[in-house]
Amino acid sequence: MTKKDKIVLFTQVGLVAALLLIPGVIGFSLKYDIKAACNSTFRTLTAIYPFFIVYFTNFYVLCPKLLERKRYGLFLVANIGVIALANVQIFFTDFSNVDEKYRWGIWIGIAFFFVFNLCIAALATGIRSIMRINEMKKKLKEEQQKNTEAELSWLKNQLNPHFLFNTLNNISGLIQINPDAAQDSIAKLSDLLRYTLYESNRKYVSVREEIEFMQNYIDLMKLRCGPNTTVETSFHVQDTSMQMVPLLFVSLIENAFKHGVSSNKPSFVRIRMSNKGRELIFTCQNSNYPKDDKNRSGSGIGIENMKRRLELLYKDSYNFKQTLEKEIYQIQIYITCPS
Known part of the structure; x- marks a missing residue:
């Protein structure tokens, strides 16, 4: 009993x-x-x-x-x-x-x-x-919670190898162009991997930690860009101690560099983060150069995984917007940080 x-x-x-x-x-x-x-x-x-x-x-x-x-x-x-x-x-x-x-x-x-x-x-x-x-x-409810945790674990396990695969590809290409820069990027990669292996196991991390990770990741991606690519970042969050889900926006950044950078055309990537109270606003904008209809900004397993994580973790506390006008692709995500 x-x-x-x-x-x-x-x-x-x-x-x-x-x-x-x-x-x-x-x-x-x-x-x-x-x-x-x-x-x-x-x-x-x-x-x-x-x-x-x-x-x-x-x-x-x-x-x-x-x-x-x-x-x-x-x-x-x-x-x-x-x-x-x-x-x-x-x-x-x-x-x-x-x-x-x-x-x-x-x-x-x-x-x-x-x-x-x-x-x-x-x-x-x-x-x-x-x-x-x-x-x-x-x-x-307990069964749904177990299923949610299992799915989140599966999504995260997909994210880490996906992130590592793309980063190693970048370094591989960079070794031929600039060996010294490649050596520096390996040191940065070590920090990034440490973050993905240890910090990402936490349910929430501070916005400050996530911004630092994103900035390092963007710097790593920039090393591969040519002179015709402009990369702009702006992280203006008043309270960086607010908590958020780790590695939430990595797929968007990777997507922006993958589809927004051309080897022979003027390209740009703009990444911004700000806040209104406890609402965090992330904006990613890039030029769009798809190789074909199936390979364009907003496609791919990384974006789909990110959307699913938003649904599972933020439920009704997020808003996802994406637009494609002419050759400019933009994603905006609004999330409410837990108090």
Whole structure:
């Protein structure tokens, strides 16, 4: 028996005890007679014990054994049987002590008792059903939480190799162009990997930590860009101690450099972050040079994973906007930082 079940049982027993003691207390207070109080309590017990039999039998036996197993017909028959057995003593006692010409009144009383017992059975069934529904909701919520955590873990596990693969590609290309810069970028990569391996395991990190990570990542991406590419960053957040999900915008930055930078055309990448109170605003804007219709800004597994993480972690506390006008692609994300 769980702690919750014990509380329910003790509450029910307490109510029964209170109902039995009230008549005795009243009888004693009126006559100051212990015998009268005991008689009042006994009469009350005799009158109402069938109701408690019906209630507790339904609550602890019929509902879990029959109703919750969808054996509705047997549940109804069993209830009628329990009501009949619980009231059989009252029926025979009252019926035998009443003159034959007044026994029609007993039949009316029996009908009343039967209906009242049905109400008691319905009450027990209702309370038991509400408790079961609440228990099922709790289990469902726990299961959904487990599924959410498992999916987030899967998304994060996809993000880290994806990030590492793209960064190593950048360094590989940079080694041929500028070996000294490649050496510096390896040191920065070490810091970035340390962040992704350790800090990203936390549910939230400070905005300050995330900005530092993004700036290092952008610097690493810039090393591969030619002179025809302009990269602008602006991080103006008043309270950088606010908490946010780690590595949330990495996919957007990677997407901007992947699709926004051309080797022979003027290109730009603009990344900004600001805040209004506890609302964080991230804007990423880039020129758009897709290789084909399937390879354009806003496509790819990284963006889809980021959207899914937003849905799971921020639920109704975020807003995602993306626009593509002529050759300019822009994404804006509004998230409410937890207090």
